[in-house]
Amino acid sequence: MWRYYLAATAIVLGLALFFIAFPLRMPAPRVVTGTPSPGPRATLPIYPHPTGGALRGEAPWAFDALPSCFTPRWEWQPGSDRIEERVTGAAVAARGRGRAGAAIAVDAWTGQPLTRAQSGVPADAHAVAPLPRGTVLHSGDCTVTVATREVRIARGDDRLTVTGARLYVLTGSAGRLLVAAHDGPGIAEVGGYLLTPRV
Numbered sequence: 001m002w003r004y005y006l007a008a009t010a011i012v013l014g015l016a017l018f019f020i021a022f023p024l025r026m027p028a029p030r031v032v033t034g035t036p037s038p039g040p041r042a043t044l045p046i047y048p049h050p051t052g053g054a055l056r057g058e059a060p061w062a063f064d065a066l067p068s069c070f071t072p073r074w075e076w077q078p079g080s081d082r083i084e085e086r087v088t089g090a091a092v093a094a095r096g097r098g099r100a101g102a103a104i105a106v107d108a109w110t111g112q113p114l115t116r117a118q119s120g121v122p123a124d125a126h127a128v129a130p131l132p133r134g135t136v137l138h139s140g141d142c143t144v145t146v147a148t149r150e151v152r153i154a155r156g157d158d159r160l161t162v163t164g165a166r167l168y169v170l171t172g173s174a175g176r177l178l179v180a181a182h183d184g185p186g187i188a189e190v191g192g193y194l195l196t197p198r199v
């Protein structure tokens with residue numbers, strides 16, 4: 001019997017020495033730091049299509065993926081399913097609902113965060129109402145139609161839908177700015193896009 005105890009002890013000590021000599025190391029996480037800079041994001045156009053067919057269906061990414069219609073200026077994603085926004089002529093205040101309770105106040109035209117002294121959107125500032133159902137906008141070669149709880153974007157044979165969307169249009173010296181906010185499972189966002197003049 002003592003031989004079994006001796007063999008078991010030798011195995012345990014051997015394994016202990018092996019793991020001391022060659023410890024298991026978890027891979028170190030790669031952390032990259034930097035300063036975010038607002039501005040147009042690089043997007044890939046979705047047209048022409050490799051299959052040659054028209055795009056149809058739900059597309060929460062449509063405003064970013066149609067550079068001939070919308071020029072992205074900024075966007076914010078709270079990481080939640082729902083977003084609540086308040087838009088004035090100069091600022092956008094947004095708050096995420098659901099799992100994340102993040103909030104932000106940005107300059108509507110540049111996307112630059114407003115300082116605490118600017119305190120976001122003043123309570124007495126006139127809020128811009130979302131575009132009502134039935135509104136039709138033209139931007140570049142796209143036609144945007146506001147429907148109940150969704151926005152429909154048509155370009156040629158393409159028919160895209162952004163569900164849970166609300167649109168606001170601001171006019172300034174840089175042109176017309178479309179502020180689009182939409183809800184979705186884990187992909188709620190609000191962003192600013194310059195409307196392209198129709199040719």
